[in-house]
Every structure is written in structure tokens, then in C-alpha cells.
Amino acid sequence: MAANVLMPALSPTMEQGKLSKWIKKEGDTVKSGDVLAEIETDKATMEVEAVDEGVLAKILIPDGTENVLVNTPIAVITAEGESADTAPAAPPAPKAETPKADAPMQAGGEKPAAVAKTEDDAPLSPAKASGQPATPAAPEIPAGTQMVSMTVREALRDAMAEEMRASDDVFVMGEEVAEYQGAYKVTQGLLQEFGARRVVDTPITEHGFAGLGVGAAMAGLRPIVEFMTFNFAMQAIDQIINSAAKTLYMSGGQMGCPIVFRGPNGAAARVAAQHSQDYAAWYSQIPGLKVVAPYTAADFKGLLKSAIRDPNPIIFLENEILYGQTFEVPKLDDFTVPIGKARIARAGSDLTLVSWSIGMTYAIKAADELAKEGIEAEIIDLRTIRPMDTETIIQSVQKTGRCVTVEEGWPQSGVGAEIAARIMEKAFDWLDAPVLRVTGKDVPMPYAANLEKLALPTVADVIQAAKAVLYR
Amino acid sequence: MAATASSRSKPASGKPEASTEFTKDQELLAYREMLLIRRFEEKAGQMYGMGLIGGFCHLYIGQEAVVVGMQMASRDGDQVITGYRDHGHMLACGMEAKGVMAELTGRRGGLSKGKGGSMHMFSKEKHFYGGHGIVAAQVSLGTGLAFSNRYRSNGNASLIYFGDGAANQGQVYESFNMAELWKLPAVYIIENNRYAMGTSVSRASAQSDFSKRGLSFNIPGEQVDGMDVRAVKAAGEKALAWCREGNGPYILEMQTYRYRGHSMSDPAKYRSKEEVQKMREEHDPIEQVRGRLLRDKHATEDELKQIDAKVRAVVAEAAEFATNDPEPDPSELWTDIVL
Numbered sequence: 001m002a003a004n005v006l007m008p009a010l011s012p013t014m015e016q017g018k019l020s021k022w023i024k025k026e027g028d029t030v031k032s033g034d035v036l037a038e039i040e041t042d043k044a045t046m047e048v049e050a051v052d053e054g055v056l057a058k059i060l061i062p063d064g065t066e067n068v069l070v071n072t073p074i075a076v077i078t079a080e081g082e083s084a085d086t087a088p089a090a091p092p093a094p095k096a097e098t099p100k101a102d103a104p105m106q107a108g109g110e111k112p113a114a115v116a117k118t119e120d121d122a123p124l125s126p127a128k129a130s131g132q133p134a135t136p137a138a139p140e141i142p143a144g145t146q147m148v149s150m151t152v153r154e155a156l157r158d159a160m161a162e163e164m165r166a167s168d169d170v171f172v173m174g175e176e177v178a179e180y181q182g183a184y185k186v187t188q189g190l191l192q193e194f195g196a197r198r199v200v201d202t203p204i205t206e207h208g209f210a211g212l213g214v215g216a217a218m219a220g221l222r223p224i225v226e227f228m229t230f231n232f233a234m235q236a237i238d239q240i241i242n243s244a245a246k247t248l249y250m251s252g253g254q255m256g257c258p259i260v261f262r263g264p265n266g267a268a269a270r271v272a273a274q275h276s277q278d279y280a281a282w283y284s285q286i287p288g289l290k291v292v293a294p295y296t297a298a299d300f301k302g303l304l305k306s307a308i309r310d311p312n313p314i315i316f317l318e319n320e321i322l323y324g325q326t327f328e329v330p331k332l333d334d335f336t337v338p339i340g341k342a343r344i345a346r347a348g349s350d351l352t353l354v355s356w357s358i359g360m361t362y363a364i365k366a367a368d369e370l371a372k373e374g375i376e377a378e379i380i381d382l383r384t385i386r387p388m389d390t391e392t393i394i395q396s397v398q399k400t401g402r403c404v405t406v407e408e409g410w411p412q413s414g415v416g417a418e419i420a421a422r423i424m425e426k427a428f429d430w431l432d433a434p435v436l437r438v439t440g441k442d443v444p445m446p447y448a449a450n451l452e453k454l455a456l457p458t459v460a461d462v463i464q465a466a467k468a469v470l471y472r
Numbered sequence: 473m474a475a476t477a478s479s480r481s482k483p484a485s486g487k488p489e490a491s492t493e494f495t496k497d498q499e500l501l502a503y504r505e506m507l508l509i510r511r512f513e514e515k516a517g518q519m520y521g522m523g524l525i526g527g528f529c530h531l532y533i534g535q536e537a538v539v540v541g542m543q544m545a546s547r548d549g550d551q552v553i554t555g556y557r558d559h560g561h562m563l564a565c566g567m568e569a570k571g572v573m574a575e576l577t578g579r580r581g582g583l584s585k586g587k588g589g590s591m592h593m594f595s596k597e598k599h600f601y602g603g604h605g606i607v608a609a610q611v612s613l614g615t616g617l618a619f620s621n622r623y624r625s626n627g628n629a630s631l632i633y634f635g636d637g638a639a640n641q642g643q644v645y646e647s648f649n650m651a652e653l654w655k656l657p658a659v660y661i662i663e664n665n666r667y668a669m670g671t672s673v674s675r676a677s678a679q680s681d682f683s684k685r686g687l688s689f690n691i692p693g694e695q696v697d698g699m700d701v702r703a704v705k706a707a708g709e710k711a712l713a714w715c716r717e718g719n720g721p722y723i724l725e726m727q728t729y730r731y732r733g734h735s736m737s738d739p740a741k742y743r744s745k746e747e748v749q750k751m752r753e754e755h756d757p758i759e760q761v762r763g764r765l766l767r768d769k770h771a772t773e774d775e776l777k778q779i780d781a782k783v784r785a786v787v788a789e790a791a792e793f794a795t796n797d798p799e800p801d802p803s804e805l806w807t808d809i810v811l
Contacts, residue, residue: 218617252582
């Protein structure tokens with residue numbers, strides 16, 4: 001029986017990759033374990049091995065094809081003398097499309113089963129989702145600025161590289177940041193440019209290297225401490241809060257701590273409870289910290305540069321699912337975004353959606369759907385959780401009278417709860433309905449695909465909440 | 473190891489090669505510095521009893537030779553970081569007694585404007601990086617100070633103090649590993665005063681020879697008579713030279729003793745009065761220097777009394793200031809949170 005060789009997934013969040021090179025050619029005899037081809041994603045390169053003996057009867061995806069979806073048949077292996085035509089019918093045609101800045105990350109039925117998120121939940125590229133430019137010209141971008149397409153991952157790397165070029169005091173440390181080129185490839189190329197003195201691979205020792213980073217910051221250096229994910233930063237949270245956040249106050253203003261703690265935060269995909277927690281609310285409670293959680297690549301870049309320059313300890317929350325998404329980023333020599341300023345991602349008059357980070361993907365898609373029904377939602381991308389830009393939220397709510405918050409984090413004492421309280425305190429008389437929160441469910445993140453889907457918020461949840469505050 | 477080493481001192485793994493003998497000036501300096509700490513701490517204890525100092529107050533009485541000897545071994549630019557038993561370290565670093573005492577009383581003239589208290593004071597000018605209330609947090613932080621020295625190739629070393637209790641915390645070993653891996657100029661000074669609060673070393677530590685705590689990381693260490701300021705200085709010089717030569721970190725176990733309780737509210741049920749008394753009578757770090765000064769005719773009783781009077785005057789002035797200085801302005805509540 002002929003067998004299809006499928007495009008493999010290299011990680012839980014991989015959805016597509018490049019088929020870089022075929023090692024075997026059609027007609028070659030292969031045995032189990034032989035390397036058939038090399039594939040790569042923006043994260044890593046991997047070899048595809050044969051799992052059966054036979055003849056590589058047909059190559060379905062040629063060398064150099066980009067954006068091959070996971071689980072797409074890439075070749076057919078037959079037993080000796082068998083025809084390739086006996087292979088099972090291929091699933092829908094492989095999407096071997098040319099890369100586009102606004103290419104949708106996935107499309108309905110062609111999505112590989114291994115990816116937990118369904119269409120409704122999936123983070124969408126904003127351009128596709130809203131049918132309008134990804135980044136409405138923010139005030140920090142001068143009119144007429146040339147824009148370039150860039151992934152969040154590239155934007156983060158560029159931000160670090162630019163700041164490291166600007167100051168020798170800036171260095172990056174963490175697990176796998178140097179020779180491995182970043183566990184999520186965010187620090188790719190930094191070792192080559194800046195060397196091992198400034199791009200420091202640490203042992204797996206979060207508590208120790210977080211404290212070491214804080215000490216180096218107290219001595220006047222400007223460390224960027226990467227946590228492979230913020231889940232592991234719980235081992236280090238004493239140093240982050242008791243040492244980094246409180247020392248300025250305890251020293252009567254003498255001893256600042258200019259440090260950035262950064263890394264992916266929140267749920268990735270199919271990694272279960274211990275690797276899927278959103279810490280925005282945790283850190284946002286701490287006086288002495290600033291907490292940043294951008295969504296677009298432009299904001300990731302501009303805010304990371306601001307964070308590195310900031311004299312305070314910054315919690316810089318990234319998101320694994322956003323890393324590969326592409327946005328327009330202004331081509332400027334020194335583009336920064338101020339910490340503590342929200343962005344109106346979409347103007348509207350009927351209700352206000354407040355979100356940040358990956359929550360924006362739900363908000364944008366929901367706003368699109370609502371628009372089809374004549375409901376114009378204003379979307380505020382908070383960008384910074386602490387200090388919170390309450391003024392922008394209040395001004396919007398004074399206009400719309402209704403508000404829904406959207407986040408993947410838990411509901412109790414969440415960021416949405418804080419926003420609701422502030423609106424109640426400062427704009428009670430403008431409210432026409434109670435503020436509603438769309439959040440992750442109040443459960444540890446389950447592993448099973450269906451349960452994971454249920455645990456996360458959905459676009460439908462946002463639409464439902466929006467209609468509820470509109471009494472529709 | 474000095475001739476006056478106490479009977480509990482085990483032979484050091486590597487004896488200090490530098491001379492342990494002090495010149496007259498060194499003896500007098502050590503005497504003054506240790507006496508200042510002793511008198512300051514006695515006064516702090518009194519003021520705590522009068523209700524002028526609140527919260528926790530951990531006195532350094534008995535351990536003075538450790539920080540004074542190490543400061544005599546270090547040079548300007550070397551950083552110091554310690555835990556919460558920190559008043560002596562601040563005074564030894566040259567921070568003003570008035571500022572320290574006013575911080576203990578929570579006044580606006582305190583070194584942290586009254587916002588840090590006993591456990592949280594800092595001075596960039598004097599290279600003192602705290603004053604940390606979380607047991608062993610200063611070990612990772614101090615390793616970061618050492619990292620900054622290596623990063624800047626400035627030739628400085630970091631003196632990182634922690635107790636026998638803190639030595640059992642996990643981050644100590646995370647720090648040891650990185651310090652040796654990257655050859656950081658860090659001297660880890662374990663002030664073994666025999667009790668972590670009320671738990672004796674033998675009840676808390678599987679390996680009670682703290683100089684061996686770096687063995688699995690190949691960090692050399694030695695036990696030092698921490699009651700003899702000369703032995704401390706000699707060991708400190710050896711360790712600092714090791715660091716400055718680029719060899720990486722060094723561990724010094726300072727065998728010392730605190731006369732007072734862990735903090736002011738210590739029931740003292742975990743050790744006998746006789747044990748404390750014996751230590752005071754036979755090994756007191758200040759009395760050792762005093763005895764040598766008189767024996768070697770480096771000073772007369774009168775001259776020592778004059779030193780004592782000067783030290784008492786400094787402490788009295790600090791106490792006076794700390795008692796009368798106003799509390800912080802209420803607006804200070806909202807300052808120094810972020811820059």
C-alpha cells in the first residue's frame with residue numbers, strides 16, 4: 001500500500017513551514033530512518049525521516065516551497081513495484097502560496113488537526129481580520145512614514161539589536177538566547193553581532209539568573225532577561241517583586257533597577273496547565289513594576305525599545321502565538337512607543353472593546369462580525385497594563401456608554417476586573433449597561449484539544465457580550 | 473589561622489599566606505571600627521526597648537570582626553551586599569551613623585528617607601547594595617554585582633555576605649554555579665554564627681562545613697576564625713586576590729557568634745546562657761584587639777578610653793538625631809515608586 005509522507009509539525013504552534021530541500025529524489029529506495037527532506041520554520045530547521053521502507057515514488061511538494069501547511073502530503077512512498085496512484089486521496093490541496101504580509105495564518109477546513117485553536121479562536125492577522133490596515137496610523141508614527149512588513153519575532157529582535165548598538169550597558173541573558181538562537185528564535189543573530197559577552201546563555205536557573213540580572217541592573221547595567229516562558233518566572237518571582245520592584249522605594253530613591261524581563265506569556269497551544277498561564281494581572285498589581293503587553297509588531301518594537309531605556313523594572317509580556325504574525329512596522333531609525341499609552345485600534349461609537357496582547361485577535365474579529373450587523377465597536381489596544389491608560393478608556397466609554405473587556409487570563413482579580421472597577425468609579429454616569437468581561441475560563445488549562453478550546457475565550461463570546469451590553 | 477583561634481575552629485583548607493600580624497595603625501583602626509559597631513548596636517537595642525525603633529531589628533554584636541576585617545582587605549570600588557543583619561556592614565562601609573540610626577527610627581533623615589527601615593538601606597557612593605530582607609536574595613543579587621564587574625572589566629570584586637541559614641537556600645547554589653562558570657569576581661562570605669534564628673547548624677545543615685559548600689562547583693573555600701579580625705583580613709586578601717586574578721569566586725566561612733538574639737524578640741531558649749558567656753569572655757573580637765594593643769604597648773588604657781569616648785559621642789549624636797528628626801513628610805508615601 002502506498003503511503004503519504006506528511007508535512008510534520010515541529011512545535012505545538014507550528015502551522016506551516018518551508019520545504020527547503022529534498023535529500024532523496026524520486027525513484028530512490030528508502031528505508032525507515034532515512035532522511036528524506038529538510039524543512040524549516042521561522043523557529044527551527046528539521047529533517048523529515050522515512051518511517052517506512054519502499055520507493056520514493058513521487059514528490060508532491062518541490063524544493064523551496066514556502067508556507068506548506070502541516071499535515072499536507074509532501075511525497076508518496078510505495079512498496080517495490082507499486083504505483084504511486086494507490087496512495088490515499090490527498091486532503092485538500094496544499095497551500096503552497098507565495099508569502100504575503102497579510103497571509104491568513106490558517107484557513108478553515110485546511111487547518112491541521114493537530115492545532116488546537118479553531119477558526120473562531122484562531123488569532124488572525126489583523127489586516128485580514130479587519131479588512132483595513134493593521135495599524136491605523138498611531139500618533140507616534142509621523143505621516144508619510146514608510147512601512148515594512150515584519151513579524152513580531154523580527155520586531156523584537158530588531159528592538160534589542162538597535163538598543164544594544166546604542167548602549168554597551170544593554171545585554172541579553174537567558175536560557176538558549178545565544179547559541180541556540182533563542183528558544184523561540186527571538187534573539188536570532190544577536191550572538192553573531194554582539195558576541196558572548198553581551199548575549200549570555202544561562203543555565204536553567206531562573207531564580208538565580210533573575211536575581212543576578214537585578215544585581216547587575218543595580219550596578220547600572222541594563223539587562224534584558226529572557227524567560228523561556230513566563231511560567232518559569234514563577235521560580236524567580238521573589239527577585240522580580242521583592243528585589244527589582246521594591247528597591248527604589250526602600251532605598252528612598254537611590255537605587256533604581258533598569259531591567260526588562262521578557263518572554264512569552266499566556267497560553268500557547270496544547271501545552272496544558274503549567275505552561276499556559278497569563279501573568280498580566282499578577283504583575284500588574286505590583287507598585288514599582290511597569291507591565292507591557294503589546295499586540296502588533298510595531299508596538300512590540302517600539303515598546304521594547306522604550307522598555308530597555310526605561311529606568312524601572314519592566315515586565316514585557318509577549319505571546320508565542322503572536323511571534324509569527326506579520327504586521328506593518330514603521331521604517332524609522334529610532335521608532336519608540338511610549339509606555340502607558342493605549343492605542344485606538346479601531347474607532348466606533350456603539351460600544352468599547354478593551355483588550356491587549358493576543359486578546360486583540362478576538363476583539364478585532366468580533367468587531368468585524370458586529371459591523372456586519374451594523375454595530376460599530378471601538379477597540380482600545382491597551383498595550384500597557386501598568387501604568388494603565390485609564391483616560392483613554394474613560395473617554396471612549398463616555399462616548400459609547402458600554403464596554404466589554406477581552407483577555408485570555410482568568411476572571412478573578414483579572415485585568416478586566418480592574419478595568420471594570422475603574423470605569424465604575426470614573427464613568428458610572430455614562431454607563432448604559434454593566435461592563436462585561438470576556439476571559440479565559442476559571443480552570444487550569446486542559447490538554448485535550450476540545451477542552452482547551454472551551455477554556456479559552458472565543459470570538460463568539462465577545463460578540464455575545466457585546467450584544468448583551470447593547471441589550472440586543 | 474591566628475594563634476588565638478578558638479578551639480572550635482577546624483584547620484583551614486588553605487592557610488592564609490599573608491601575614492596575620494597587624495601594625496599599630498591597623499590594630500587601632502580595627503578597634504575603632506569594631507567598637508563603633510558594638511556601641512551603635514547596643515544603642516539600637518536600647519532605642520528598640522524604648523519604642524523608638526519598630527519592626528525587626530537584628531543586631532550584629534559579636535560578629536564585628538567579620539565585616540571590619542573584610543573591609544580592611546577590600547579596596548574602594550569593591551561592592552558589599554548583605555542580608556538583614558546589616559547595620560555593621562553599613563557602618564564599616566563608611567555610611568553615616570546618623571543616617572543609619574535615623575532609618576532605624578523611621579525618620580526623614582534616614583538613609584532611605586525612613587522608607588526602608590533596619591533591613592533596607594543602600595549607598596551607591598559607598599558601594600553598599602543593601603540590606604535585603606529575603607534570606608539569600610542577596611546572594612544572587614551580589615553575583616549580579618560581580619557579573620557587572622566582569623562585564624566592565626573594572627577589576628573590582630563583590631563581597632557577598634550571608635548566614636549559615638541562608639546557605640541552605642537553593643539560589644545560593646544557582647549563583648555558585650554561574651559565578652564559577654563565568655569566573656565572576658565574587659567573595660561569598662558565609663557568616664556562620666551557629667544559629668539560623670533558633671535552629672543550630674547541626675539541626676539544619678547536612679554539611680556543616682560551609683567552606684565545602686562550593687566543592688561541587690570547584691569553588692575553593694576555607695574556614696576562618698571570624699572572631700579574629702587579623703585572620704579575617706588575611707583570608708579576605710587571599711580571596712580577593714584570587715578573584716582579581718580572574719580565577720572566579722571564593723568562599724570564606726567566617727566562624728563567628730552573635731551574642732544577642734536573632735532579633736529583638738528572641739526567647740533565647742535554643743542555647744544556654746553559659747555558651748554565650750563563654751564566647752564573650754574567651755573570644756570577643758574587640759577584647760582580642762584591645763588586649764594586643766595594651767600588650768604590645770600600641771596604646772595606653774587612657775588612649776583607648778579616649779577612642780571609646782569618641783565612638784560613644786558619634787553614637788550619641790546619631791541617637792539624638794534619630795530621636796528628634798521628624799518623620800517623613802506624608803507626601804513621601806507616593807515618591808520613589810518608579811523613576
